[in-house]
Amino acid sequence: MSVVIQIKAATAQAINTLYDVSILPNDVLVNDTKPEFEGDYTVVLFSFIKQLKQSPEKLGNDIGNYLLQNQPALISGFNIIKGFLNLSVTNIFWKDFLHTQYNQPSYVTQQPNSHKVMIEYASPNTNKPLHLGHLRNIFLGWSMSEIFKATGNEVVKTCIANDRGIHICKSMVCWQLFANGATPESTGTKGDHFVGDYYVLFGKELKKQVEELTANGMSKEQAEKEAPIMKAAQKMLRDWEAGVPEVMDLWKMMNSWVYAGFDVTYKRIGCDFDKVYYESETYILGKQLVEAGLQKGVFYKKDDGSVWIDLTGDGLDEKIVQRNDGTAVYITQDIGLAVNKYDEFKCDDSIYVVGDEQNYHFKVLKLICQKLELPSAEGIFHLSYGMVELPTGRMKTREGTVVDADDIVDEMVNVARKKTEELGKVQDFEPDELLDLYDTIGIGALKFFLLRVDPKKRMIFNPEDSIDFHGFTAPFIQFTHARIKSILRRQQPKGSLISTDLLPLEKELIKLIEQYPNLLQEAAQDHDPSKVAIYCYNLAKTFSSFYTEHSITNAENEEKMELRLQLATLTAHVIKNGMNLLGINVPERM
RNA sequence: GGACCGGUAGCUCAGCUGGAUAGAGCAUCAGCCUUCUAAGCUGAGGGUCAUUGGUUCGAAUCCAAUCCGGUUCACCA
DSSP: OOHHHHHHHHHHHHHHHHHOOOOOGGGSOEEEOOTTSSOSEEEEOHHHHHHHTOOHHHHHHHHHHHHHHHOTTTEEEEEEETTEEEEEEOHHHHHHHHHHHTTOGGGGOOOOOSOEEEEEOOOOBTTSOOBHHHHHHHHHHHHHHHHHHHTTOEEEEEEEEBOOSHHHHHHHHHHHHHOTTOOHHHHTOOHHHHHHHHHHHHHHHHHHHHHHHHHTTOOHHHHHHHOHHHHHHHHHHHHHHHTOHHHHHHHHHHHHHHHHHHHHHHHHHTOOOSEEEEHHHHTTTHHHHHHHHHHHTSSEEOTTSOEEEEOGGGTSOEEEEEOTTSOBOHHHHHHHHHHHHHHHHOOSEEEEEEEGGGHHHHHHHHHHHHHTTOTTGGGEEEEEEOOEEBTTBSOOTTTTOOOBHHHHHHHHHHHHHHHHHHHTOOTTSOHHHHHHHHHHHHHHHHHHHHHSSOTTSOEEOOHHHHTOOSSSSHHHHHHHHHHHHHHHHHOOOOOOOOOSOOOHHHHHHHHHHHTHHHHHHHHHHHTOTHHHHHHHHHHHHHHHHHHHHSOSTTOSSHHHHHHHHHHHHHHHHHHHHHHHHTTOOOOSOO
């Protein structure tokens, strides 16, 4: 049990015993003590002085003395400043914690809690390659999965492939018209980029045709509908839905190219799924639920035959759930998918990692599922994240300002290589060790950059900042880990219990490490990997100060050396674990 | 227009279940490598926490209004 929780419990007990009231541990506010005061943790008394009608001094003294008497293993001293009760935790506690945990891999893994969580992420369209926005999505989804696992949950990672619709047909049409049978193999192009090129070509071709038509007096709107290439795409969509064999074959072939390309990228960035759903297989599922909803009176039919739900009572609008021709819309298939997922995996929670432009959509989805009384409804959670923008503004496909995922990964790895070569510290590495190291650093830096900010906020991706390897970055944390490992290679702790006093930096480090399990709970609860990223950075920074100030292998005496070796071991362990939860590796040397 | 999200140092961001003098990184400036990896450490400068009012012992944090930016309100997905 963490110190903070113990202090809360002990303080609540103290107040309840002393004043005959019933305060809950969670009513006790405990903060880190500010460095300029003596103590480790501070109980804020203000909230109690009114209720208990005591002066802060009296109250603080009573609680402090009670804790000294009744919690001698935990509390060694106290002082009161204004309404703040500063408590010192005993050195025994810290040293015992260090001694028992420094060598325990289990320190960072928590007991299974029989809670099952499904996380859907990535969810790409199969007509173009992944971009920077997908990377934020994927890193978030992956990291949340790991954080949930680390806090004892069972996790199922899923992906929905958006593999059908007019946008897919566009690249298919263009390939038919212009490719002359070219393939990724014949051109030496990665499959997703190959198909993406035809999608881009469609846009260009359409623009050309629209210009021609408008020059002949047609309105722009009209021209976009009448352009031959658009008509071809629409026909292809109809053929696809009718299952015309040639179209299906083409669709399957081009999709397989895209998937092969995605797989390369997924593997490179260390991303995988337990289960992939395909929209082409799930889009029909929702229709049965529409029927059921009609009978329940949740939905209603308009005169033209389209089916709607009225959400004005919930502060939203009327929303269509099925077209008048009986085909499914976006939300229909999501209702079906929600049921499908639940039937297959029976997860308590179902998390969708999807951009915040779809906040409204997921609000509606959850509401509909609730009204249909689906068992999966309450567990639906939209992990909404903000858009990634460039300093010049939003990324736009048409303006060619999209940052391609493969390109940015390559660039980061390249910079990692250059910087590593400049520093010249790993000249004895084997060639493939070096390649691993460049990947670890470059991809680590990218992941950290995208995960270190609150997911909800939209973020600016400045290529220059993101390529910085100093300060609040993965390479700095990785470097700290490598430094520790370098020490531990020459000297290992023996495992003895230390009796020496703790210096401020030593205690700061233990204190921070002791907070780690709580931090993970918080990150899981808030669906926020940035908390882990910030924590890892603070830990590395605290260690670096400690490292500069105090020698480990040349410590003042044997006991100090043992203490610091244990501290270093545990620090490295927690850094590695925390970074792994972000999907980032830490090297032994760099 | 309705709904939702955001506005904190020159830039990028923490802090937001109310607590002590608002913190990091980058950038700028000044120091520190014959001893454990300088991708590091120490220090300096830099703030009307968008604005105004309210709630109270106490507000960057909660409430209201206003201003600014974004997203969304499709028989697209």
